[in-house]
Amino acid sequence: MKRLAAAQLQHNFDPAQVLYLIGDVNYSMVHLVSGKAILSSRTLKWYSDRWPHFIRIHKAHLINPDQVHSCVVISSTIAHLIMNDGARLPIGRRRIREVIDQLSSDLPKNSIVGYYAE
Numbered sequence: 001m002k003r004l005a006a007a008q009l010q011h012n013f014d015p016a017q018v019l020y021l022i023g024d025v026n027y028s029m030v031h032l033v034s035g036k037a038i039l040s041s042r043t044l045k046w047y048s049d050r051w052p053h054f055i056r057i058h059k060a061h062l063i064n065p066d067q068v069h070s071c072v073v074i075s076s077t078i079a080h081l082i083m084n085d086g087a088r089l090p091i092g093r094r095r096i097r098e099v100i101d102q103l104s105s106d107l108p109k110n111s112i113v114g115y116y117a118e
Contacts, residue, residue: 011038015051019083021062033067035085057081057099058092065103073100 022029023044073079077093
């Protein structure tokens with residue numbers, strides 16, 4: 001039986017082709033613009049260290065800010081992002097203000113829906 005080295009199984013992604021990543025313990029599901037989802041044996045922290053322009057919006061979600069369609073803020077503790085592929089990703093309640101501030105320069109003004117002012 002032939003064994004493959006771990007280096008042969010690694011995927012190399014172009015960050016521009018990544019919509020978002022969903023983490024699950026020591027694995028990440030990488031969702032691409034093409035519609036494919038690939039399981040990676042890397043953590044979200046590993047990706048966030050290498051792709052500093054990506055934004056950690058939740059404990060389990062890392063997004064490409066260039067692929068965000070809109071942001072829906074329901075209250076000061078409930079908000080989510082709608083990605084270009086239609087996926088709805090929750091924003092962690094403690095990260096809402098930070099994420100909106102980071103995305104405000106990238107998103108058009110009408111894409112932040114129901115903005116809740118404190």
